[in-house]
Ligand SMILES: Nc1ncnc2c1ncn2[C@@H]1O[C@H](COP(=O)(O)OP(=O)(O)O)[C@@H](O)[C@H]1O
């Protein structure tokens with residue numbers, strides 16, 4: 168893998184606000200890379216710094232090994248697709264796409280060929296003469312993509328391109344965008360606050376909070392081995408349980424009210440265990456309910472206190488241990504099966520290998 172975009176310790180402040188605060192990233196050629204984080208964490212600012220619409224307060228950016236200091240946006244090998252499409256309502260599809268080529272000295276025939284090709288790519292060949300006014304949200308987004316792709320940038324920057332679309336269409340466009348990226352082989356950098364979107368589309372995800380990158384990893388690694396509680400709860404749901412470290416060598420021996428004594432490996436623990444306190448994280452689907460009566464070793468007892476049916480899964484709250492602590496457990500539903508009832512006594516099995524430990 169060759170690195171295409173190198174962000175070297177970049178900061179950007181607006182007055183007293185540190186929008187981007189010491190970010191370093193390496194993004195590979197051909198990668199689908201996402202910047203994920205809550206609103207206001209600095210995603211758009213970072214994308215605009217890469218595009219050249221903002222200048223860093225400090226730090227450097229290299230694209231394709233070339234320093235980008237002082238290089239104007241139109242001279243960078245990047246192109247941006249905006250959240251609000253930014254297409255011209257009074258122009259038709261073809262004219263909108265051709266706008267991207269206005270400054271290029273290319274023959275009319277060649278331009279037409281390029282336009283046809285890119286419209287084919289985004290599935291708009293039939294609508295080439297349709298007025299932009301008369302397009303649906305998804306079609307407008309395709310026009311915006313075509314206009315950006317026609318210039319064959321090395322890096323396509325996308326700022327929440329799907330957030331204006333409704334759920335069904337958004338999911339369809341996520342798939343299309345991923346296919347498109349594979350087909351053209353261009354590096355995509357996507358900004359999104361939607362964790363599901365980042366996980367389903369990306370090769371790599373950088374999770375940001377307060378202007379800083381907290382973790383960069385593949386979707387699976389982020390989900391299974393989040394390195395902090397913030398990342399863990401931003402990427403899906405997780406139970407957090409207070410525990411006490413009994414022994415910390417290669418293996419970590421832990422005791423907790425709910426789970427009792429258990430041992431996990433060092434690689435499952437993030438942060439320095441300076442105190443004997445530890446927070447144990449468990450995903451709801453890594454706990455399974457076994458009916459009361461069957462004696463499974465290591466299982467824990469609990470009582471169902473709440474149930475929410477979601478079709479393929481049901482989420483249960485289960486009160487365990489001596490205190491008032493509850494665990495959230497998700498169970499796959501099979502057809503026709505009865506849900507567990509509120510008040511029912513159950514036993515829970517926890518997948519110990521899936522646990523993560525946090526020092527704070
Ligand atoms: N041009 C600007 N002037 C002043 N503050 C800005 C400007 N752009 C962004 N900010 C601030 O920087 C922070 C990060 O914003 P932004 O990068 O848009 O976050 P995100 O895209 O993650 O929602 C926010 O606090 C925002 O208000």
Ligand SMILES: [Mg+2]
Pocket residue numbers: 210211212358
């Ligand atoms: Mg933004």
